[in-house]
Amino acid sequence: MRSSLKIFARSAGLATRLLKKSASKNLGVYWLSTSANDGKKMSSSLAGDDLRSVNVTINVNSQKVTLDAIVQDTMPSGSSVGTVVAVHGVPGSHKDFKYLLPPLKDAGIRLIGVNFPGFNYTLDSPDLQHTNHERSDYVQAIVDQLGLSRKLVFMGHSRGSENAIRLAVRNPKDCVGVMLVNPLGLRPNRGMRPLSAVNSVTFLWNLGPITQFFLRPFLLWLYNSVLKFPVSTGDQAALCFRLGTNANLRSQLPIIKKLNERRDVAVVVAYSGSDRLVETEVSRELADAFETGPEIVCRADDHKASNASQELHTLFRNGHTKVAVRFDKENHFLQKHRAVFIVDAIRSMLARSQ
Structure with missing residues (x-):
C-alpha cells in the first residue's frame, strides 16, 4: 500500500x-471546477433529450438528502407496452442509450434514462457516499416518484448492472425482466x-x-x-x-439467487468477446451464476442480430428464463452496436409476461 x-x-x-x-x-x-459551474450546464441541458427534473429524497447515514434528479422520459404519459429503466455505467449518462431510442419508440416502449449525481446532469451532493445501497435507493425513488408500475424492465450497462439486479428484486410485483449489457462480474475485471x-x-x-x-x-x-x-x-x-x-461484486450473489428463484422474471446477460474492460471469463462466470441455459453466440461482424434475436425468442418460448448472449466481435458498448438486438430482447421479455 x-x-x-x-x-x-x-x-x-x-x-x-x-x-x-x-x-x-x-x-x-x-482545475477548480465546482458543482455551481456544472449546474449551469445541467440547467441549460433540460431543453432537449426529453429530459425532466424529478425531486427525490433518500436516506444517507440517517439523514434525508433531497436531489433534483434529471431523467430522460420518452413517454411521460406512459406506455401500455412496457417501460425500461436504463441505468448507465461509470462515467455515463442517459446518452449512453441513445441508439436504443428509435427501435424502442417504434415498439411503443417507454424509456426512463437515469442520470446519477455528479455526471453532468444531476448535481452531486457532499452528503452522498455513492454506495451501492444509496444508488439503488436513488433509482428506486425515481421509480416511485414517476409512479412506474407493471411491465418494468431494468437495464444496466457496465457499473449500472449491479443496480439493475438490485432494483429487479426490490420491485417483485412490477419487474418482468432484467437486461444486463456488458455487466460487471463477480470479481474485479481488468x-x-x-x-x-x-x-x-x-x-x-x-x-x-x-x-x-x-x-x-x-x-x-x-x-x-x-x-x-x-x-x-x-x-x-x-x-x-x-x-x-464501492463496488462489492460478491454481494451480487444473494440477489442473483433471488432472481433465479423467479420464473416470472427474464434475465439476459449480453456480453462481448472483445471487451477491453471486462474479460470474457468474468462475464461467463456471471452468466453461470444466473444458471443460464444454452448460450447464444454471435460470431458475425455485422450489426444485424436477427438470428440471435430469434434464438432468444425461441428459448423464452421453450421455458428458459435466464439466457446468456455473447457477441464475439463487439466491444464494451453493445447498446451502441447491438441496439436492435437489445430492444428485441426487451420486447421478448415484455411479450412473455402477457
Whole structure:
C-alpha cells in the first residue's frame, strides 16, 4: 500500500506539470471546477433529450438528502407496452442509450434514462457516499416518484448492472425482466485493476480539499488521455474511482439467487468477446451464476442480430428464463452496436409476461 501511494504521488506530480504546459488545450479550466459551474450546464441541458427534473429524497447515514434528479422520459404519459429503466455505467449518462431510442419508440416502449449525481446532469451532493445501497435507493425513488408500475424492465450497462439486479428484486410485483449489457462480474475485471491504485486514489481524495485540489488535474488527464473515457472535470474522474472502490461484486450473489428463484422474471446477460474492460471469463462466470441455459453466440461482424434475436425468442418460448448472449466481435458498448438486438430482447421479455 505504501509503495502504491509513493508511485501515485510521483505520477500525480508529473501529470500536474504536464497539464500546466497544456494550458493551450484548455485543460486547466477544470482545475477548480465546482458543482455551481456544472449546474449551469445541467440547467441549460433540460431543453432537449426529453429530459425532466424529478425531486427525490433518500436516506444517507440517517439523514434525508433531497436531489433534483434529471431523467430522460420518452413517454411521460406512459406506455401500455412496457417501460425500461436504463441505468448507465461509470462515467455515463442517459446518452449512453441513445441508439436504443428509435427501435424502442417504434415498439411503443417507454424509456426512463437515469442520470446519477455528479455526471453532468444531476448535481452531486457532499452528503452522498455513492454506495451501492444509496444508488439503488436513488433509482428506486425515481421509480416511485414517476409512479412506474407493471411491465418494468431494468437495464444496466457496465457499473449500472449491479443496480439493475438490485432494483429487479426490490420491485417483485412490477419487474418482468432484467437486461444486463456488458455487466460487471463477480470479481474485479481488468478495467478495475489494480485495486490498490483505485483504493489509493479514493483514500487520497477523501483526505479533503487540499489533496482534491492537486488530484483534479491528474485524474482529469488520466481519464481523458490515458483511459480514453471522457469526463468533464477532475471531480467526475474521482467519482469514477470512488465507485470502483464501492463496488462489492460478491454481494451480487444473494440477489442473483433471488432472481433465479423467479420464473416470472427474464434475465439476459449480453456480453462481448472483445471487451477491453471486462474479460470474457468474468462475464461467463456471471452468466453461470444466473444458471443460464444454452448460450447464444454471435460470431458475425455485422450489426444485424436477427438470428440471435430469434434464438432468444425461441428459448423464452421453450421455458428458459435466464439466457446468456455473447457477441464475439463487439466491444464494451453493445447498446451502441447491438441496439436492435437489445430492444428485441426487451420486447421478448415484455411479450412473455402477457
